Amino acid sequence: MSKLKIYILLVVFVATSSCAISQSHPKLILTKKGVNEIRAQLDKLPMLKSSFQQAVDLVDAEIKNGIEVPVPKDMAGGYTHNRHKKNYLVMQKAGVLFQITQNEEYAIYVRDMLMEYAKMYPTLGLHPANRSYAPGKIFWQNLNDANWLVYTSQAYDCVYDWLSANERRKLEKDLFRPFADHLSVDSPQFYNRVHNHSTWGNAAVGMIGFVMNDKELIDRAFYGLKSDNIKADQKDNDGGLIKMQNNGKAGFFAQLDFLFSPDGYYTEGPYYQRYAMYPFVMFAEAIENCKPEVKIFEYRDGLLVKAIQTLLNLTDVNGLFFPINDALKGMSYLSRELVSSVDIIYYFGGEDAGLLSVAEQQGQVMLDDSGLAVAKAIQSGKQKAYQKKSANYKDGADGEQGALGILRAGEGVNELCLVMKNTSQGMGHGHFDKLSFSLYDDKGEVLPDYGAARYVNIEQKFGGGYLHENKTWAKQTVAHNTVVVNGISHFGGKTDVGNQFHSEPYFFDADQENFQIISAKENNAYQGVKMHRTLALISDSRFEKPVLLDVFCVNSDSTQQYELPYHFKGQLLSTNYEYKRPEISKKMGESNGYQHLRLEAEGQAKNDNAKISWLANNRFYSITSYVSPDDNLQLVRIGANDPNFNLRQEPAFIIKKKPQKNAAFVSVVEVHGKYDRVTEFADNAFSSISKVELLFNTDKYTAVSFQDKKDNKWTLILANMDSDKDSKHQLEISGMNYKWTGAFHFVRAK
Amino acid sequence: MSKLKIYILLVVFVATSSCAISQSHPKLILTKKGVNEIRAQLDKLPMLKSSFQQAVDLVDAEIKNGIEVPVPKDMAGGYTHNRHKKNYLVMQKAGVLFQITQNEEYAIYVRDMLMEYAKMYPTLGLHPANRSYAPGKIFWQNLNDANWLVYTSQAYDCVYDWLSANERRKLEKDLFRPFADHLSVDSPQFYNRVHNHSTWGNAAVGMIGFVMNDKELIDRAFYGLKSDNIKADQKDNDGGLIKMQNNGKAGFFAQLDFLFSPDGYYTEGPYYQRYAMYPFVMFAEAIENCKPEVKIFEYRDGLLVKAIQTLLNLTDVNGLFFPINDALKGMSYLSRELVSSVDIIYYFGGEDAGLLSVAEQQGQVMLDDSGLAVAKAIQSGKQKAYQKKSANYKDGADGEQGALGILRAGEGVNELCLVMKNTSQGMGHGHFDKLSFSLYDDKGEVLPDYGAARYVNIEQKFGGGYLHENKTWAKQTVAHNTVVVNGISHFGGKTDVGNQFHSEPYFFDADQENFQIISAKENNAYQGVKMHRTLALISDSRFEKPVLLDVFCVNSDSTQQYELPYHFKGQLLSTNYEYKRPEISKKMGESNGYQHLRLEAEGQAKNDNAKISWLANNRFYSITSYVSPDDNLQLVRIGANDPNFNLRQEPAFIIKKKPQKNAAFVSVVEVHGKYDRVTEFADNAFSSISKVELLFNTDKYTAVSFQDKKDNKWTLILANMDSDKDSKHQLEISGMNYKWTGAFHFVRAK
Numbered sequence A, B: 001m002s003k004l005k006i007y008i009l010l011v012v013f014v015a016t017s018s019c020a021i022s023q024s025h026p027k028l029i030l031t032k033k034g035v036n037e038i039r040a041q042l043d044k045l046p047m048l049k050s051s052f053q054q055a056v057d058l059v060d061a062e063i064k065n066g067i068e069v070p071v072p073k074d075m076a077g078g079y080t081h082n083r084h085k086k087n088y089l090v091m092q093k094a095g096v097l098f099q100i101t102q103n104e105e106y107a108i109y110v111r112d113m114l115m116e117y118a119k120m121y122p123t124l125g126l127h128p129a130n131r132s133y134a135p136g137k138i139f140w141q142n143l144n145d146a147n148w149l150v151y152t153s154q155a156y157d158c159v160y161d162w163l164s165a166n167e168r169r170k171l172e173k174d175l176f177r178p179f180a181d182h183l184s185v186d187s188p189q190f191y192n193r194v195h196n197h198s199t200w201g202n203a204a205v206g207m208i209g210f211v212m213n214d215k216e217l218i219d220r221a222f223y224g225l226k227s228d229n230i231k232a233d234q235k236d237n238d239g240g241l242i243k244m245q246n247n248g249k250a251g252f253f254a255q256l257d258f259l260f261s262p263d264g265y266y267t268e269g270p271y272y273q274r275y276a277m278y279p280f281v282m283f284a285e286a287i288e289n290c291k292p293e294v295k296i297f298e299y300r301d302g303l304l305v306k307a308i309q310t311l312l313n314l315t316d317v318n319g320l321f322f323p324i325n326d327a328l329k330g331m332s333y334l335s336r337e338l339v340s341s342v343d344i345i346y347y348f349g350g351e352d353a354g355l356l357s358v359a360e361q362q363g364q365v366m367l368d369d370s371g372l373a374v375a376k377a378i379q380s381g382k383q384k385a386y387q388k389k390s391a392n393y394k395d396g397a398d399g400e401q402g403a404l405g406i407l408r409a410g411e412g413v414n415e416l417c418l419v420m421k422n423t424s425q426g427m428g429h430g431h432f433d434k435l436s437f438s439l440y441d442d443k444g445e446v447l448p449d450y451g452a453a454r455y456v457n458i459e460q461k462f463g464g465g466y467l468h469e470n471k472t473w474a475k476q477t478v479a480h481n482t483v484v485v486n487g488i489s490h491f492g493g494k495t496d497v498g499n500q501f502h503s504e505p506y507f508f509d510a511d512q513e514n515f516q517i518i519s520a521k522e523n524n525a526y527q528g529v530k531m532h533r534t535l536a537l538i539s540d541s542r543f544e545k546p547v548l549l550d551v552f553c554v555n556s557d558s559t560q561q562y563e564l565p566y567h568f569k570g571q572l573l574s575t576n577y578e579y580k581r582p583e584i585s586k587k588m589g590e591s592n593g594y595q596h597l598r599l600e601a602e603g604q605a606k607n608d609n610a611k612i613s614w615l616a617n618n619r620f621y622s623i624t625s626y627v628s629p630d631d632n633l634q635l636v637r638i639g640a641n642d643p644n645f646n647l648r649q650e651p652a653f654i655i656k657k658k659p660q661k662n663a664a665f666v667s668v669v670e671v672h673g674k675y676d677r678v679t680e681f682a683d684n685a686f687s688s689i690s691k692v693e694l695l696f697n698t699d700k701y702t703a704v705s706f707q708d709k710k711d712n713k714w715t716l717i718l719a720n721m722d723s724d725k726d727s728k729h730q731l732e733i734s735g736m737n738y739k740w741t742g743a744f745h746f747v748r749a750k
Helices: A001-015 A031-044 A046-065 A079-101 A104-124 A140-159 A165-183 A196-212 A217-221 A254-257 A270-290 A296-313 A335-348 A353-362 A371-380 A468-474 B002-016 B032-044 B046-065 B079-101 B106-124 B143-158 B166-185 B196-212 B215-223 B254-256 B272-290 B298-312 B336-348 B353-362 B369-379 B468-474
Strands: A391-394 A404-408 A416-422 A436-441 A444-447 A504-512 A515-522 A529-538 A545-558 A563-567 A569-575 A579-580 A597-604 A609-616 A619-626 A632-638 A653-658 A663-672 A674-675 A681-682 A689-698 A701-708 A713-719 A728-733 A735-743 A744-747 B393-394 B402-409 B416-422 B436-441 B444-447 B504-512 B515-522 B529-539 B547-556 B562-567 B571-575 B576-579 B597-604 B609-616 B619-626 B632-638 B651-654 B663-673 B689-699 B701-708 B715-720 B728-733 B736-741 B744-745
Touching: A031 A046, A031 A079, A031 A371, A046 A104, A046 A371, A079 A104, A079 A140, A079 B597, A104 A140, A104 A165, A140 A196, A140 A270, A196 A217, A196 A254, A196 A270, A217 A254, A254 A270, A254 A296, A270 A296, A270 A335, A270 B609, A296 A335, A296 A391, A335 A353, A353 A371, A391 A504, A391 B597, A404 A504, A404 A515, A436 B106, A444 A663, A515 A744, A515 B504, A515 B576, A529 A713, A545 A701, A563 B046, A569 A632, A609 A689, A619 A674, A619 A689, A663 A689, A663 A701, A701 A728, A701 B272, A713 A728, A744 B002, B032 B046, B032 B079, B032 B369, B046 B079, B046 B106, B046 B369, B079 B106, B079 B143, B106 B143, B106 B166, B143 B166, B143 B196, B166 B196, B166 B529, B196 B215, B196 B254, B196 B272, B215 B254, B215 B651, B254 B272, B254 B298, B272 B298, B272 B336, B298 B336, B298 B393, B336 B353, B336 B369, B353 B369, B353 B701, B393 B504, B393 B651, B402 B504, B402 B515, B402 B529, B416 B529, B416 B562, B444 B663, B515 B744, B529 B715, B529 B744, B547 B701, B562 B663, B571 B632, B609 B689, B619 B689, B619 B715, B663 B689, B663 B701, B689 B728, B701 B728, B715 B728, B736 B744
Parallel strands: none
Antiparallel strands: A391 A404, A404 A416, A416 A436, A436 A444, A504 A515, A515 A529, A529 A545, A545 A663, A563 A653, A569 A609, A579 A597, A597 A632, A609 A619, A619 A663, A632 A653, A674 A681, A689 A701, A701 A713, A713 A744, A728 A735, B393 B402, B402 B416, B416 B436, B436 B444, B504 B515, B515 B529, B529 B547, B547 B663, B562 B651, B571 B609, B576 B597, B597 B632, B609 B619, B619 B663, B632 B651, B689 B701, B701 B715, B715 B744, B728 B736
């Protein structure tokens, strides 16, 4: 923590000793210099031109449509919500277009709309929906009001010099200053947290502060409110505690200090990180433009640059963010937040040529100095492929709250990527999924994470908000690919308890492309149960693609019921064991997510291996597991107890052990072959694995092996109590003597 | 029928008076002239070059792999099946490559493999699987053996001149002649039908006949066997009758006369038509090359050209064939059969420039004269967009066995297409789905046809064959979007009965782009029940996209239970009525497909309209139906009673009327809006329809209307007993007097 203190002291010094802020506009995101160059280069840079044209099309259509500033009424997804959201997006673009084209029509549109808001704002009480822990005035929650101000401050900056002093006075008095105050001094429970909500609030207040040259607001943005009276047990709508461990700090620098780990990982996960990035990078750009002496992009060892690079690496082959915690699937690095982030980090953060290929996929650039730089670099052919990598991203402000591990192996059609969640809880949006993993191939999800139960902005689904099933299903442990003990979710499904702990990364080694391994432990999710999972991606010419080896050991002094679900997608093709399908299908439990599952089939393995294969996306998948003939092998499906059809009815395979003290789940997951619906050829449709074995299992060592159909055998031995790279080990298994150095020993088939 | 007889006589004359067949090889598909030009142009024509290169890659890899000619053993999907299938595909390409490159390695590969077959063939009895009504020797069914010979005769043609006379003698004596005999004289139940199986048989025998210059085989190919002893009740594996109404004719010309309607529609549907086309077009090309005096492409008013054009029009926006009857989804005009068809029809059938854009999508061309012509035309930029159209394709050899109706409206993202099935049964692969329809938009299926229950060539699923559930679910009426009476499928689910009838097209009018309508009746599916359905695609600027109006009247003298299912895909968003979801889910019946359905929810409408909305492919969909508050509104899902997980668990909405004599189902189906997972914006997420009404319903007239939320009202009146275009009608409804001419009267909102 001593390093953090230095950062904070440094910034206090820098900010208080800052020189005067420039009086000339635009200065916030666009700069006078940038505008001039954009005008000069517009026709020469196709990406800039097409982004410009998109803005023109959007804004011109809205100008034609006329200004609508309705009295706030609806929740997310409803008319007034969508209209106000559109208004700020369009105003921001109209402001930029005014600067680039000097066409006054755009300035008039911004002014007239702002005047409508200035007329209405003083008449507004809190939003009538009354559903948020921190209600806005324009929207149901202050978060959206802060969005409005982050965008609208940019629009105001663009027309500032064009407006009359009287107009500016009216806008600032009736709209911007009370708006900023409502977000901050009137809503400390929203503003003075360390949280993405507060980041939006800080950025909103700071950005309008820069435009208005209001030092009090800028200070408030940087360092928060001096007092807030937030109670220790006060919670937000997601059940998250409002008062956090932040040494009493608040404001933008506190967000930078505490919201990210030193690796730039954001504890809520990439979906929220993506959302959170926009105020970070936009406000940072504004700070860099208005107060360059802060050197904001160098702050905390280049944290903002790291955060974007980490975020880009937390995506699958299609650029979709790994949907850990409360995440909506389909969100990707094509989002507007990432367009800004990539452009800004390219321009202010060292011109990494890999970012240009992401920008090319995004197909648009910011209409500012950073977008200009990206468009120019692409036009001169500087782009390189963006290289995603294996990485173990530390979680927690101090980097000591667990980690999110990514292993990537194979290339092209053979690409496989696994994400292992050994992090802290992730606050209110966190899921109870310690040591869980998800698997991706070159087509997307293989063993998925369910993500959140929510349809953002689809009004029919609970106004677009989090659904009841988000809590009762999506957050629960059984909704994830990890062990459930006694049918109860980790930490009893209690966020407050989960917040106190994090998993312990045990080791991570991705140095060899053809053998990558990650291992972690979790001893707090269940009292008296120790969990230790190791996942390895193994590339070998004898397999078509890398195979995944999963070794999950659970130990307790007393008898427990252990279950390990593997969620998959697609159509079951075959099992190597017989099962019964109940004629009548009913929910599998009353709580902890089981109330949303239906048992579709159950059976027992004939010997000590169970295999299922399925077909999805015209590809074959198999899991082969070491089991006991006593284990109950269940095929289940999501969808019970779902009164509003909110859940996706997806299948899972659950290995349910008979009650025991210690158990080891050992599985090999294969992605193999392909099916061509046009030629009707099926290639490599069968699993190559003939056997998976648990060879040895004590407190100190666990050894497993798997064989292919030609009896080639691969063996992995884990040292369970010593992760030191230099420790020497020796172990005899079935007459074979193994000697090695380090926490694991992999013996490849000859 | 008199016209048909003329065709037949004409051909008998042409064929028997034919001149001598050319003695020089290749002559069958490749010609000497073609080979020379391909060699000369190869480097100048990218599509030809890439098809050539694909062939080189495939064949070279196989040559490296070595020749494998295993003793036949496996069913479809198994090793010996796949290997022999690959062998004929590779031999055909190797032959072509020998001609183009003159590299003897290719000829040697073909010769050596043929010699292996010649060694093995005399030792083979019938295929050991013993599962087919007509077993092959190489494969489990003669159909696949015929495939083998159609391809291999091309390979033999290419190496014919290069082989020694001794080698040719051995191959013909030990392999080709007995092979052709097994397909024909030894298997009359396979060869002497009017059926796609026999077409393959005829083509195989004829093509090897041409190569061997064997007039007896050519005659046998053209006109079938003189006697066959097929019994009147003999059936094939699909339950299809072997003896058909074909005036005692057999052979290739009988197939041309009886398998297609005058519009080129093939009664089994496009999936089988696609499969059937290959022997038709390949043998036709061979005939054109070897006996041009037959003028095969002009036969029956250019039937083969029409058949391909019809087939191309029977596809959705992605080129996927409408999956009516036993059809596997995903099959498209990218299939190799369609590559040949498109090339051959372009070259021999009038050089329609629209075909070139299909060939471009296919990305490959035949390595023959026709592919050369296509590659040249594309290289010189002659291609035009392929224009799909609305059409009512007559079914039956005489064109009097019902029709398949296609309506297409809208363009680009607003494209909608409906397929209405008013055909004959479609033989053994036919489904019991009279008057059913399926709906497609620019993304694909909206209200789908289930297609077949089968995973072709996926051995885990019953050897890749038709699954039990194909009969118990996929063929049943409730699996389709049409009315089920008393829970029993059309014709009691009996193919023999269904084969005796066809639906009656009532009218079809696609002359106006913004109002297209199709109407048909079915009076035989249920004794004593008359069914009459009318479907209209209505384009109107007040709706985002065309809307579908569905009016389905059923009449009986006695009380019946009427149900209309709408199968959909995706996630239910909302209903305008309350429903209960049973806690326990069980099968909905014992037979007729109901044993595979589970009830997920049931409820009653509050008034006389029921609406459901759902989300799929990031788009919104709604059905609004005129109902009675007594109607049981069911949300169901496929998947009960499915021991092997063979079925896809897809949802359907069923309107179940309380028992009554006469009923009218009136619905409006909307495709609307979009959802963007990256911007998280939902546009036009709500149905625009405020009301659907049945205004009037007697034997003579049915009138319906629907309104949007602005109370604009559209009215459709149908004359039920007079489809004459010139008949004058007058009707008073609620004080309004309507006068019109023709079978329908559409009153658009002002």
